[in-house]
Amino acid sequence: MSKLSQTRQADDQSYWAVVRRQFMKNRMAVWSLRFVYVIIVVGVLADFLANDLPIACGYKGKTYLPVLNSYGVSLGISKWPPELANVDWHQLSYDWALLPPVPYSPQYMDNNNSGFKAPFGKEQVVPSFRFTHFLGTDKLGRDVLSGMIHGTRVAMLVGIISMSIAMVIGILLGSMAGYFGDARMKMSRIRLWLNIVFFFLAIYYAFIVRSYTLSDALSVSVGGFLLQLLISLLIFTAIMALANLLVIPLKRIPFLRTQVNIPMDILISRLIEVKVSVPTLLLILSICAIMSKPSIFITMIVIGFLGWTGIAKYVRAELLRVRSLEYIEAAQALGLSEWRIILRHAIPNSLTSVLITVAFGVAGAILTESTLSFLGIGVAPEQVTWGSLLSSARSDASAWWLAVFPGMAIFITVTVFNLLGEGLTDAMDPRLKQ
Amino acid sequence: MFKYVIKRIVYFIPTLAIIALVTFALSKMAPGDPVKLALGNKDTGGEAGQAAEKIASEKAYAAMAEKMGLHLPAFYFSITTGAVPDTIYRYIKRSERETLLRLIDQYGNWEAIEQYYRNIRRLQYSIYEVKQDSSTYQPGRILLSQINQLFQLYRDQEIIASISSMQLAAQQSPAFAEVKNRIFELESSYRKVKSEATPFKNYIPAFHFYGINNQFHRWLFGDKPWFFGEDKPGQSAGFLRGDFGFSYTDKRPVWSKMKDALPWTLLLNFISILLAYTIAIPLGVMSARYKGSTMDNVSTFTLFLLNSLPVFWVATLLIMFFTTPEYGMNWFPNYGLGEVTSDMNWLDIFIERGAHLVLPVFCLTYGSWAYLSRQMRGGVLAVFRQDYIRTARAKGLPESRVVWKHAFRNSLIPIITIFASIFPAAIAGSFVIENIFAIPGMGKLSYEALFARDYPLVFTVMLLSAILTLIGNLVADILYAVVDPRISFSK
Numbered sequence: 001m002s003k004l005s006q007t008r009q010a011d012d013q014s015y016w017a018v019v020r021r022q023f024m025k026n027r028m029a030v031w032s033l034r035f036v037y038v039i040i041v042v043g044v045l046a047d048f049l050a051n052d053l054p055i056a057c058g059y060k061g062k063t064y065l066p067v068l069n070s071y072g073v074s075l076g077i078s079k080w081p082p083e084l085a086n087v088d089w090h091q092l093s094y095d096w097a098l099l100p101p102v103p104y105s106p107q108y109m110d111n112n113n114s115g116f117k118a119p120f121g122k123e124q125v126v127p128s129f130r131f132t133h134f135l136g137t138d139k140l141g142r143d144v145l146s147g148m149i150h151g152t153r154v155a156m157l158v159g160i161i162s163m164s165i166a167m168v169i170g171i172l173l174g175s176m177a178g179y180f181g182d183a184r185m186k187m188s189r190i191r192l193w194l195n196i197v198f199f200f201l202a203i204y205y206a207f208i209v210r211s212y213t214l215s216d217a218l219s220v221s222v223g224g225f226l227l228q229l230l231i232s233l234l235i236f237t238a239i240m241a242l243a244n245l246l247v248i249p250l251k252r253i254p255f256l257r258t259q260v261n262i263p264m265d266i267l268i269s270r271l272i273e274v275k276v277s278v279p280t281l282l283l284i285l286s287i288c289a290i291m292s293k294p295s296i297f298i299t300m301i302v303i304g305f306l307g308w309t310g311i312a313k314y315v316r317a318e319l320l321r322v323r324s325l326e327y328i329e330a331a332q333a334l335g336l337s338e339w340r341i342i343l344r345h346a347i348p349n350s351l352t353s354v355l356i357t358v359a360f361g362v363a364g365a366i367l368t369e370s371t372l373s374f375l376g377i378g379v380a381p382e383q384v385t386w387g388s389l390l391s392s393a394r395s396d397a398s399a400w401w402l403a404v405f406p407g408m409a410i411f412i413t414v415t416v417f418n419l420l421g422e423g424l425t426d427a428m429d430p431r432l433k434q
Numbered sequence: 435m436f437k438y439v440i441k442r443i444v445y446f447i448p449t450l451a452i453i454a455l456v457t458f459a460l461s462k463m464a465p466g467d468p469v470k471l472a473l474g475n476k477d478t479g480g481e482a483g484q485a486a487e488k489i490a491s492e493k494a495y496a497a498m499a500e501k502m503g504l505h506l507p508a509f510y511f512s513i514t515t516g517a518v519p520d521t522i523y524r525y526i527k528r529s530e531r532e533t534l535l536r537l538i539d540q541y542g543n544w545e546a547i548e549q550y551y552r553n554i555r556r557l558q559y560s561i562y563e564v565k566q567d568s569s570t571y572q573p574g575r576i577l578l579s580q581i582n583q584l585f586q587l588y589r590d591q592e593i594i595a596s597i598s599s600m601q602l603a604a605q606q607s608p609a610f611a612e613v614k615n616r617i618f619e620l621e622s623s624y625r626k627v628k629s630e631a632t633p634f635k636n637y638i639p640a641f642h643f644y645g646i647n648n649q650f651h652r653w654l655f656g657d658k659p660w661f662f663g664e665d666k667p668g669q670s671a672g673f674l675r676g677d678f679g680f681s682y683t684d685k686r687p688v689w690s691k692m693k694d695a696l697p698w699t700l701l702l703n704f705i706s707i708l709l710a711y712t713i714a715i716p717l718g719v720m721s722a723r724y725k726g727s728t729m730d731n732v733s734t735f736t737l738f739l740l741n742s743l744p745v746f747w748v749a750t751l752l753i754m755f756f757t758t759p760e761y762g763m764n765w766f767p768n769y770g771l772g773e774v775t776s777d778m779n780w781l782d783i784f785i786e787r788g789a790h791l792v793l794p795v796f797c798l799t800y801g802s803w804a805y806l807s808r809q810m811r812g813g814v815l816a817v818f819r820q821d822y823i824r825t826a827r828a829k830g831l832p833e834s835r836v837v838w839k840h841a842f843r844n845s846l847i848p849i850i851t852i853f854a855s856i857f858p859a860a861i862a863g864s865f866v867i868e869n870i871f872a873i874p875g876m877g878k879l880s881y882e883a884l885f886a887r888d889y890p891l892v893f894t895v896m897l898l899s900a901i902l903t904l905i906g907n908l909v910a911d912i913l914y915a916v917v918d919p920r921i922s923f924s925k
Binding site for chain 1: 452464465515536900
């Protein structure tokens with residue numbers, strides 16, 4: 001047997017390879033994964049798929065790339081040429097134009113087709129077949145297909161943003177609870193005290209003193225708010241770092257050096273219990289309702305901050321198992337620091353199973369977000385999402401297309417992520433492993 | 435066992451304390467002035483020359499604030515910047531307090547700011563005292579609108595602009611002599627605020643302790659005496675003693691509003707839970723018994739799809755297709771619960787209510803039904819792997835006896851825990867379903883309260899369902915031990 005085939009065989013026996021093979025056997029799961037790619041592509045390219053602006057056009061003898069230009073404008077790095085500033089893109093007479101497949105933005109109100117025009121319906125008044133509203137229009141004449149495409153982007157962002165937040169919090173807390181348990185988190189008395197005192201100081205200087213700066217930034221734009229939040233977090237980190245630097249000289253005093261035990265597992269399990277016992281939807285609703293200016297991004301962040309418990313429970317259980325494995329003992333015997341063991345050795349071993357919770361979590365987050373926008377809470381009125389499209393169906397019973405298509409999109413997406421989760425669960429089930 | 439229950443109940447206390455704190459903090463962060471809401475959002479302004487009315491409305495505001503307990507400090511203690519005085523809570527009006535805090539944040543000298551604010555108030559009253567006639571009417575209106583704005587201004591340019599426009603208006607009539615003096619006072623006190631600014635005070639943390647006479651304590655524990663002593667009118671018994679406060683929108687006690695809504699939610703959930711269990715358990719067992727058969731494959735797949743079917747979509751579709759004549763399937767009434775008149779007999783009432791309940795109950799049921807069936811199937815399959823099932827089969831028992839007598843009972847355990855989690859959901863009601871079908875239950879009540887910013891109701895529902903979840907979890911754990919004698923909590 002050649003050396004090459006030997007290594008390949010060794011590769012094939014690795015945990016990931018086994019999981020991958022099992023996953024690929026599951027046809028539904030594979031198709032779901034492909035569908036997820038489609039969602040991501042549609043979400044990323046939404047502006048090129050459905051837009052008022054042409055992708056490329058010739059106007060008064062010059063060539064423009066309006067969609068790309070609009071990105072530049074919203075980032076503040078370029079400006080509209082004067083002849084294209086504040087124009088109605090549908091009224092321009094182009095020399096030539098490469099229009100997106102759906103030549104409407106979700107916000108564009110087609111006045112000729114307002115008042116619920118059915119898909120392909122003969123009552124639609126459009127200049128040519130190219131401009132047909134293929135999935136009909138809503139009350140204001142907005143194109144449903146365009147809303148669906150841009151809603152895909154919202155759904156994708158909900159999945160990414162809220163799940164990343166939930167993952168960071170969940171993995172951190174879950175691994176701390178699982179790895180340290182109730183007995184293994186030890187620190188010197190002085191470190192504990194200083195950390196508690198400086199924690200309050202850090203909160204004070206980072207958030208209380210800067211509270212008006214933060215809230216003013218939030219009322220202007222989400223981007224500015226995130227920048228200010230970053231500054232606050234830097235202040236917070238700096239103060240906490242200072243506390244831990246101060247520990248080093250003070251540790252010389254024997255009384256302060258005494259080790260105390262921190263029951264991490266009890267503390268974090270209690271936190272999970274608190275979170276789980278509050279009705280999530282009502283909590284999200286009331287947080288979104290107290291925002292003076294609703295924004296889809298804040299809703300996503302809130303969903304993320306409230307969605308970490310599932311992941312934390314999973315990681316905790318995994319690390320309870322992992323921490324007594326021999327290779328962790330070996331790492332401890334080598335004298336590696338606890339954090340290094342957690343981050344480099346324990347967590348990577350449990351990440352595969354976190355994927356399962358993440359898949360289900362994305363489904364849950366998309367469902368929550370669409371429920372919120374269906375109820376009209378936490379989304380700006382001009383924002384078009386699957387949920388808001390669906391809710392507009394309630395005002396006219398004859399507009400079946402408004403109910404069927406967006407609902408179908410939510411349903412399929414949620415199902416796909418659930419199928420992914422199921423597929424991963426099956427693939428990682430140790431009983432199936434040879 | 436008893437010890438375990440006691441231990442769990444003791445564990446409730448910190449959990450509940452945190453939930454109560456979060457709920458309270460949310461209610462404090464909620465925008466809008468609760469006193470104004472309770473007073474019906476009337477503007478407390480008035481015309482010039484109506485000083486008496488102005489004073490009356492201020493008094494009404496203060497009385498309402500006191501009735502709601504808002505004249506107290508918010509919490510047992512506060513951590514603020516060193517520039518903020520510990521008596522800032524005495525500025526009951528939220529908008530005024532926020533302006534003051536903004537000014538403190540900029541200038542940091544409380545004494546000067548307080549003087550400035552007092553001068554605004556004095557100026558306001560002096561404007562109200564000017565008699566209205568043709569020469570004072572127009573400038574008086576300008577003055578009033580400016581002074582009422584000034585209470586909310588904290589940006590330097592805006593304050594200066596407002597003061598100078600008042601000076602201009604005051605010059606238009608000799609009747610404003612007193613007002614002019616007051617404006618002058620105000621201007622000099624504002625200049626003092628700026629010249630003697632001590633913004634460094636904002637970087638020194640300050641801790642104020644207020645004791646138990648605060649809003650949080652009053653909300654949770656009440657200020658009525660617990661065992662003996664006289665009750666005074668206007669005292670609250672507190673959340674823990676069942677006094678949930680009163681609703682801002684119609685001033686009814688929260689409890690009485692909930693009492694009206696609760697029966698509908700309970701009815702809906704009772705029917706739906708009953709249906710879900712009676713369909714799900716046999717289905718789950720059968721599909722596990724005939725694992726791999728067509729019946730099992732079809733039902734597993736259907737249940738999986740049902741599980742991820744968004745309930746608001748199903749509800750919208752059902753309303754659209756089955757309650758309107760548009761598609762020729764107008765089979766069910768669309769909204770509400772129907773009307774019951776006194777001359778109807780019980781059968782008519784049953785039909786009327788039943789017809790209205792079919793769709794909402796279906797929407798509430800299919801999700802938990804799918805979930806329960808899947809759980810039941812998994813439970814039975816897990817039990818089938820056990821040795822004692824093999825033994826039962828080996829000794830020649832008929833399969834139905836093996837399933838129902840041996841496997842079924844032991845696979846019930848997960849189903850019991852789910853029941854405990856359904857219990858609090860019944861109280862919070864189904865937000866979405868009750869709204870779509872306009873059923874006056876708890877979900878609709880809290881949704882409407884949320885939109886009307888009626889926070890006593892919202893946060894009561896939230897805290898109550900949190901408590902019920904905790905109790906539900908405990909009951910589930912106890913039931914575990916009751917159903918399965920192998921589980922024991924006594925070490």
